[in-house]
Amino acid sequence: VDDRDTYVCRPHAPGEIADALIGHELVSAHRRGKFMWLETEDGPSLGLHLGMAGHIVLDGQSDPPRWDRFAVEFEDATRFALRDRRRLSRAVLNPDFSHVGPDAADVDRATFRRVIGSGRAPVKARLLDQHAVSGIGNLLADQILWQARISPQRLTGSLSTEELDRLRRELRSAVRSAIRKGGAHTGAFVPARERGGNCPRCGTALERATIGGRTTYWCPK
Numbered sequence: 001v002d003d004r005d006t007y008v009c010r011p012h013a014p015g016e017i018a019d020a021l022i023g024h025e026l027v028s029a030h031r032r033g034k035f036m037w038l039e040t041e042d043g044p045s046l047g048l049h050l051g052m053a054g055h056i057v058l059d060g061q062s063d064p065p066r067w068d069r070f071a072v073e074f075e076d077a078t079r080f081a082l083r084d085r086r087r088l089s090r091a092v093l094n095p096d097f098s099h100v101g102p103d104a105a106d107v108d109r110a111t112f113r114r115v116i117g118s119g120r121a122p123v124k125a126r127l128l129d130q131h132a133v134s135g136i137g138n139l140l141a142d143q144i145l146w147q148a149r150i151s152p153q154r155l156t157g158s159l160s161t162e163e164l165d166r167l168r169r170e171l172r173s174a175v176r177s178a179i180r181k182g183g184a185h186t187g188a189f190v191p192a193r194e195r196g197g198n199c200p201r202c203g204t205a206l207e208r209a210t211i212g213g214r215t216t217y218w219c220p221k
Contacts, residue, residue: 008069033134047095051088100134124152125212143187193217
């Protein structure tokens with residue numbers, strides 16, 4: 001186990017993750033929002049977060065790239081690595097994810113109506129709130145709202161039950177598509193998110209504002 005990157009592996013000291021994992025077998029992988037973790041058969045779990053630019057690779061490179069921030073080498077010489085040019089990813093033992101809400105792809109209808117449809121926040125800001133539902137970033141939120149035909153400026157309390165249910169359906173659809181195609185950047189709306197961009201559906205010029213602290217694009221029509 002290569003856990004020498006003290007920033008990615010914080011708060012662990014070099015060798016601490018290695019000492020805990022070596023000799024154990026990884027038996028299952030899980031995800032909750034943007035957090036992932038691997039469980040061992042009888043020992044600690046390994047938590048992983050990709051940050052904004054990290055990704056996971058499985059290969060047998062003898063001379064791995066210098067931006068591999070954390071890696072596990074298996075008995076058959078294959079490597080499992082957390083590769084991140086920007087060094088924003090994380091690897092941690094026994095992670096605590098209790099502070100994040102249910103996974104966006106798995107949240108049930110009743111819970112979604114309650115956590116998204118309450119209060120008076122802009123719906124875009126609520127979707128980005130990882131305490132409400134976990135796993136939705138800026139690009140994905142704009143894609144979801146565009147698919148659902150709901151303005152990101154709409155206040156959560158103004159959404160009807162029908163609109164909330166439609167939003168949940170499109171959320172699940174957008175998440176499945178992003179996972180299948182390899183990232184939120186693959187959404188049909190995302191390429192239009194730029195100054196002078198037009199709606200892929202109707203050609204209307206997109207509007208732009210900062211909502212929930214993030215740059216947001218939407219079709220006013």
